[in-house]
């Protein structure tokens with residue numbers, strides 16, 4: 001197992017939400033590693049994470065990751081489709097200051113959970129994805145945090 005995971009903050013928030021709503025992590029058709037990283041995180045709260053704003057360990061095996069490190073997927077749920085790379089970069093750019101974290105900082109998963117817990121409720125206003133019900137996200141985050149902390 002890797003001793004240091006490299007992850008986008010919002011990808012970790014998605015995992016916490018998913019863990020709150022569901023017990024199992026299942027592979028995604030894109031082939032990305034969210035299910036594997038989720039299992040590592042929930043069973044190793046003290047694992048270290050480098051927080052980045054870019055393609056991460058979840059993206060590495062994804063069919064949408066280009067050789068130049070950019071994502072070529074598109075968010076189709078908006079009226080005007082938006083590049084997922086731009087959407088992700090913009091979302092994580094907001095999350096770093098909101099969570100009072102610096103890009104490229106290294107903390108444990110448990111430390112990240114505590115920081116998120118201090119911003120919940122509230123964080124769902126920033127991290128809910130387009131067309132995602134904010135209350136559903138908040139409920140998932142709260143349940144996930146209570147299981148993990």
Ligand code: SF4
Pocket residue numbers: 030032055056058059062063064065070071072073084088
């Ligand atoms: S951000 Fe793009 S490359 Fe990364 S997992 Fe999602 S779809 Fe794949």
